[in-house]
Amino acid sequence: MIQVIAPRLTPGTARLVVEDLRIVVAGTGTDVVDEVSFTVQAGEVLGLVGESGSGKTTVALALLGYRRRGLEMAGGRVMLEGRDLLAMSDAELQGLRGARVSYVPQDPGSALNPALPVGVQLREMLGAHRDSGGTRAGDRVMEVLAEAHLDASPEFLRRYSHQLSGGQQQRVAIAMAFACRPSLIVLDEPTTGLDVTTQRHVLETIRTLCRSYGVAAVYVSHDLAVVGQLAQQVAVMYAGRVVELGPTETIFGRPVHPYTRALLRAVPSPERSEVLEGIEGQAPRPGRRPPGCFFAPRCPDVLPVCRESAPPIIALEAGTQLVRCVRAGEPATRGVGIRTVVAGDPAKAPSGGTLEVRELCARYGLQPVLFEVDLRVGPEQCVAIVGESGSGKTTLARCVVGLHDNWTGNVDFCGEPLACGARRRTKGSLQRIQYVFQNPYTSLNPRKTVGQIVEQPLEHFSHLPAAERERRVVAVLDDVSLSPDFLGRYPDQLSGGERQRVALARALVVEPELLVCDEVTSALDVSVQAIIVELLRRLQRERNLAMLFITHNLALVRSIAQTVVVLSEGKVVEQGPVEEVLERPHDRYTIRLLEDVPKLAQVRVGGSR
């Protein structure tokens, strides 16, 4: 039976109860987050999912009674073990934070004090909240470290945060968060900066700690696959509202809200080669949210009524799944629906360039980073280079394009050897190989318009008249699905996905034969990543491009490349057709890498572990 109800909260064992939380921009009353309600039981993990700008971090911080400057708690309650955090004084909150509720930040590198050894920081944390009673602080520190699977030796305690790897730093932060046995722990994208293997270990640690100590956890992430691994409940946020809330298996297996379904379609999988469908457009910013359903402008199933009135909350599955959508009751709207494809079409008449890398050794100063790498990118072929951070994949890309010049070996393009640095290369070879940077937030000159940015290489490489250049700029922008309106805009007026499209347009406008993409989606949301990957796939086909696609995300490889090269510690450990390598990996490293990738399928089939 379907019934429209207000979100009713089950009293009783709930550790954390959030009721109608409303946070506004101070002074204006513009809501950033509104009508957010959920409950977390002891020992349970709730995943808070959404694109950037959905308000998930704002909600997460509110769980600690904290608000960022310029924001104001305007209503609702955050009940931790029956006490309302929002009604507490600063002194009370101070006593609570760290002890009863703790926080693991996204970037542990900046959360740990670089001037203090790890041990001192852990002891500080314990000392602030634990009086003389109980075990001695020193013993407790050892215990806490062991729980987080860290080396509990005195040597380790003397280390400073810069002497630890990213994974170790994050585990120290987790150890600190668990140190005082809090009843609630808030994790804000704690694995976003880590590679898959480290991520897996960190997730494992969080899972066992939550389970064994009965800690309630709220895990904020934009990565659905990660949340699926860890959470028992998922709340999907969009534009400051929870649009769908329910048990993980239901949300992943039978998602109802169009936004949830779109998000799931955007997640790549290493098991199947899928068409990734992104979500066009952006979540509306606070103050610019439309009347009616906030998702209506981007919704594929939109009805006229959606634009007029706010959607009701509809309870499904005996009240365990709450959906903020008018059409939630219609059976046809359930499920994800995924189309599979074969990436590219290798059986075409080859044209264009071939990249041949032989015995490439590269070093930074005296530190060697690449050892005798061999690699071949055929015409119109997409080769993916995969590896953990530090495996040398970006260095490889930078050697090929000419940004890194300290290398030996052969890099031939179309039979011609390429010189070491870009300055020593001919104009022609520079034009034929184009590079797309990882971070679109730094790769576009903030003082130039999109038109100027895209036209600039054309001006340099060709002697076309201005009118013809302009025509080409407009054409290439159209190719990356940007309208001519963008010509006059500046980069800071664009979203991340739009910026990356501009960067792509800049590379494509001179009609290169080889495109080198260095982690081009890692700074973007999953929904935007899907759009960019689809765009690349289409452009590669249409423009007969050869492509070198660098990524740490094995799941993406399946969607875009025909050949994959697995790099570990500067050496090629395995290479071959994507299907073969991903389905029948031979090398131990590849096998481990594949196992570590969080997969949606595990959730769909087996439920959360």
Add this chain to the structure above:
Amino acid sequence: MAGLGTAIQHPAAGSGIARLRRREWLSVLSRAVRTRRGTVGVVLMAFVVAVAVVGPFVAPVSPTDFVTGPFSGPASGTPFGGDALGRDVLSRVLAGGWLLLLMAAAATLFGVVVGAAAGISAAYLRGWADALIMRTVDVVLAFPSLVFALLLVSIIGPKLWLIVLAVGFSHAPQVARVLRASTLDISERDFVKAVELQGVKPRLIMAREILPSLITPLTVETGLRLTYSIIIVAGLSFLGFGQPPPAPNWGLMINENRIGLQLNPWGVVVPAALIALLTIGTNTFSDAVARVALGVERRAEKDSPLEDHVLVAPR
């Protein structure tokens, strides 16, 4: 460029943000003027500049005519009395400012251009160019600017153009240091690398990619250097390295009239006060510019993929 330029004008470029930003230094200046600090600075500067510019045309008598007794006190025709030789102090003050201002401005311009070129090249080219430029800078910095200017002038002679060059050149090292630091940061950004990958000449990269990002430090530095230029140019005149004696000049006047300070203080006080007001004005204004510019920078840093965007919401 023209073709694309028209295209840019047409659809979205009409939006205020785009046009404002293209003249970013103008927007920084205009916002600085609107702060209280900035208003005070501009009013002071405007007053002194007006005296210097309009003065020569409204001076009651010729600045070189002997109209009263040496160091005679204020009288009906001579409100500020006479100077050491019995010339009208008011007329000399009105006529004696424009050259000082012009020289200070020219020296500032020269110093900032040379310093910026040196600093940007040093940071961007690195290697031996960096070493050569920065060691030269260290050498020049070892002399106090006034001493450095004096040294040059006493070698070559007190020519006005030489004073301008000397003062300007003594500013270049400080400007170079500031801009080198900013350039070091900017030249490592990906958007510069992207242009390098096209094989664009370093000269063009510095001019087109890096320079526009340095507008803020440049504006601030120019204001600061202008203050120093005024002080040094006036100081040199005081010491006799400037216009030769019969000519009216604020710096020179202070020197000429200081022996009669007890007889007619106005001969020293008025030019000194004008120089003081001018430097206070430029200093206050450049401080206001620096504050506004820093605010601008801080907002540009918000330009991150994080959710902080939420906070910048309503316009």
